[in-house]
Amino acid sequence: DDGGAQFRVLGLSATPGSQIKFIQEVVLSLRINRVECRSDEDPDVKQYxxxxxxxxxxxxQDSACKKIEHLINDLLEPHLLKLRQSKALPYNGNATLTSYLLVRARTEHVARTGDHRLNHTFETVRQLVDIRSSLHSQGIGSARTKLVRLRDERGGSQLVKSPQFQLLMEKVLKSSVDPxxxxxxxxxxxxxxxxxxxxxxxxxxxxxxxxxxxxxxxxxxxxxxxxxxxxxxxxxxxxxxxxxxxxxxxxxxxxxxxxxxxxxxxxxxxxxxxxxxxxxxxxxxxxxxxxxxxxxxxxxxxxxxxxxxxxxxxxxxxxxxxxxxxxxxxxxxxxxxxxxxxxxxxxxxxxxxxxxMRAMKRPDAFRVAQTIPMLPEDPVVEEKVMDIPRNFHMSQVEGHGDSNTRQS
CATH class of the missing domain: 3.40.50.300 (P-loop containing nucleotide triphosphate hydrolases)
Structure with a gap:
């Protein structure tokens, strides 16, 4: 911009971003001044x-899966209580927690307080939430694999030795086979x-x-x-x-x-x-x-x-x-x-x-760059003389002669 450069770039993307704010960042970073969007349902696309x-x-889901989820939630409860009492977990509720939210909460807590003492608790909660997520989407077999892995990795910990964990492990093993x-x-x-x-x-x-x-x-x-x-x-x-x-x-x-x-x-x-x-x-x-x-x-x-x-x-x-x-x-x-x-x-x-998709199709959905157009609104054709100096590789210019400059 400072140098007055003018350019035009056409960018294509099948997946512009997962959130509006991320797409907006791309629009501003690349100084995009116009956004066009097409979907499978648009007439000019559908025909092709x-x-x-x-x-x-x-x-x-069967009853065993629901029972296992209740046992995981019981195991989670005291650890979540510890995080909330320490004001380290800003999210309410149990069912909506994800691994991503927990990692973000831990990062924000450490950045705010400089205290790493709750890292172990955060990791315990994250592992249990991940097992619960696998139970929802992948079934008892996947949850079993992760639970057994957790047991083997932390065999001597208070978590694995707790009666709640033992009860959960027993229920999972009885309700599934080794995947x-x-x-x-x-x-x-x-x-x-x-x-x-x-x-x-x-x-x-x-x-x-x-x-x-x-x-x-x-x-x-x-x-x-x-x-x-x-x-x-x-x-x-x-x-x-x-x-x-x-x-x-x-x-x-x-x-x-x-x-x-x-x-x-x-x-x-x-x-x-x-x-x-x-x-x-x-x-x-x-x-x-x-x-x-x-x-x-x-x-x-x-x-x-x-x-x-x-x-x-x-x-x-x-x-x-x-x-x-x-x-x-x-x-x-x-x-x-x-x-x-x-x-x-x-x-x-x-x-x-x-x-x-709806936002991408709205002209006012994004703040676009206010760039100077490459061509004026009403262009006028003019004929001008162009002087080409000899030191500008005259051999590459058709019709060059012996004089210092050539009119063309």
């Missing part, structure tokens, strides 16, 4: 794309999460219909957690050859084998990731079970079905997931949502997505 049917399957078990009994595996049965039904029905129509088809299943990906693959393997799954996860750090949780999925090398994608595109596998690594940036190819095993609050990631289908022909998206807390989260995510 394929249909993408979206379905929501609400899965009822990494090599057992081939489908009934045992499905008891960990009602979603697993719904997922299996959706995929079997999809590929059966494709076979009847003489078509080949591929599907992607998305899950936020690596532990859940392994459990899903183990269950879907029981439906071979119609459903032939393969896990696809990030590199991460290779996890050591644990006697309490079985063979956990290890991070994949870049070569392994490339090989899996190639095999999937060539039809060796027809179902890819992914973590967030499959949401964007990879050439996974065309798929006919996307299944969201869990819901995510971020509209950006949601758009990235569903964008994997409906590219070359009509596609389908199925979201498996647990009744209760996760169902509420899903509704909030959809509302948030619509709010952002």
């Amino acid at each position: 794309i394929h249909e993408r049917a979206e379905e929501v399957v609400v899965v009822a 990494n078990s090599t057992s081939t009994l489908v009934e045992e595996k499905l008891m960990n999460n009602p979603k697993l049965k719904s997922l299996q039904d959706v995929l079997v029905e999809h590929f059966k219909r494709a076979e009847q129509q003489g078509q080949s088809s591929r599907a992607i299943v998305f899950s936020q957690y690596r532990d859940s990906v392994g459990e899903i693959v183990n269950v879907l393997k029981t439906s071979r050859p119609r459903v032939n799954p393969r896990h696809f996860i990030g590199q991460g750090n290779a996890k050591a084998k644990s006697k309490s949780t079985g063979n956990e999925l290890k991070g994949m090398t870049q070569k392994e990731q490339h090989d899996v994608i190639t095999e999937f595109k060539n039809g060796f596998y027809n179902v890819l079970v992914c973590t967030c690594i499959g949401e964007e940036g990879l050439d996974i190819g065309e798929v006919d079905l996307i299944v969201n095993f869990d819901c995510i609050l971020s509209p950006v990631r949601s758009l990235q997931r569903v964008g994997r289908t409906g590219r070359k022909r009509n596609g389908r998206v199925v979201s498996l949502v647990a009744a209760g807390t996760e169902e509420k989260t899903y509704r909030e995510s959809k509302t948030k997505e619509k709010t952002i």
Whole structure:
């Protein structure tokens, strides 16, 4: 601006931001003076794309899951009370707490007071809230894996020795089987999460219909957690050859084998990731079970079905997931949502997505940069003489002569 530079840049983004304030920051930082937004429903877009049917399957949770949630809340209560009495946790209520809110509260508390003594309590609450979140979206099997891991890591702590923790552990072990078990009994595996049965039904029905129509088809299943990906693959393997799954996860750090949780999925090398994608595109596998690594940036190819095993609050990631289908022909998206807390989260995510889309289409939604236009409102064409000095690489200018300057 200080130098009087004038320029024009066109920027395109499929996912501009998860919140209005974040989009506003981009608008100001890049000095954007006009925002245009299009969705699948706009006439000038709809004519060029394929249909993408979206379905929501609400899965009822069993009584064991509800009982385990109550036990987790009982275990959380004294730790939450300690944080609130110390004025370290500004959020009211228990059910709405998330790992993100707890990390933010701890950061703000330390910045405000310089006191780190509550860090251990914050971490205990965060781990328990994370287990509860897994219970909501991934079922008892995923919660069991994390609970066993917590027990092994903090075996001598007061938390693990407490009667409340022992009661919780006993209930979880009785109500589930090891997600990494090599057992081939489908009934045992499905008891960990009602979603697993719904997922299996959706995929079997999809590929059966494709076979009847003489078509080949591929599907992607998305899950936020690596532990859940392994459990899903183990269950879907029981439906071979119609459903032939393969896990696809990030590199991460290779996890050591644990006697309490079985063979956990290890991070994949870049070569392994490339090989899996190639095999999937060539039809060796027809179902890819992914973590967030499959949401964007990879050439996974065309798929006919996307299944969201869990819901995510971020509209950006949601758009990235569903964008994997409906590219070359009509596609389908199925979201498996647990009744209760996760169902509420899903509704909030959809509302948030619509709010952002409406805002993007309003001319007054953002404060835009007041830039000087490159062209005047009523341009007038003028003919002028341009003097080109010899030291300005005259050999590159057509019609140059021997004189010091040339009129053209």
